[in-house]
Amino acid sequence: MLFWPRKENGKDSPVAVMNGILTVDEIDLTDALPLRSKVLRNGMPPEQCTFLQDGTIEALHFGLRENGEIVAIASFYNRPLELEKIPPDSEPKKSLPARAGFQLRGMAVTIERQGNGLGKILLEEALKKVVCQWSPRPEYVWCYAVDTATGFYERRGFVSLSDGFEMPYIGLLHTMFRMIAS
Helix, strand or coil: CECCCCEECCEECCEEECCEEEEEEECCHHHHHHHHHHHHCCCCCHHHCCCHHHHCCCEEEEEEEECCEEEEEEEEECCCCCHHHCCCCCHHHHHCCCCCEEEEEEEEECHHHCCCCHHHHHHHHHHHHHHHHCCCCCCEEEEEEEHHHHHHHHHCCCEECCCCEEECCCEEEEEEEEECCC
């Protein structure tokens, strides 16, 4: 049984899932680092799992909590797509420079809970919150997706803009983006 959140008195109500409660909230970076370490960086010390943009005011971090425990994370940065990474003839290369965009980075779901729809819930709920908080209103979101995650993003409406590039210690990354409905 799955119920999507709805507004009650201007606030998001929890999402009920299989006898548990899921909530998507903005979290502190320090709350995101343990999961980044475990899932994205092979157990690297959490303090070494920060990104350059994490310390800026234009960074938002979200966590999906299941019964109070953070089981999924995602970070967003007010940062347009790096156009030099996309093929020169592509439609996004022609149309995106004039639009406001933001980057999704460091998305992870605990290994034990992967494949249960938590990533989808976190992504969609966090996107709603990001769009409401940033000005100018973002018109697209982009990310570098590891090769094994491209299917997840494609099912959420993202399009791959490249064949990918190799990133040391991470593997093959694909530049992907999705327009945000108005």
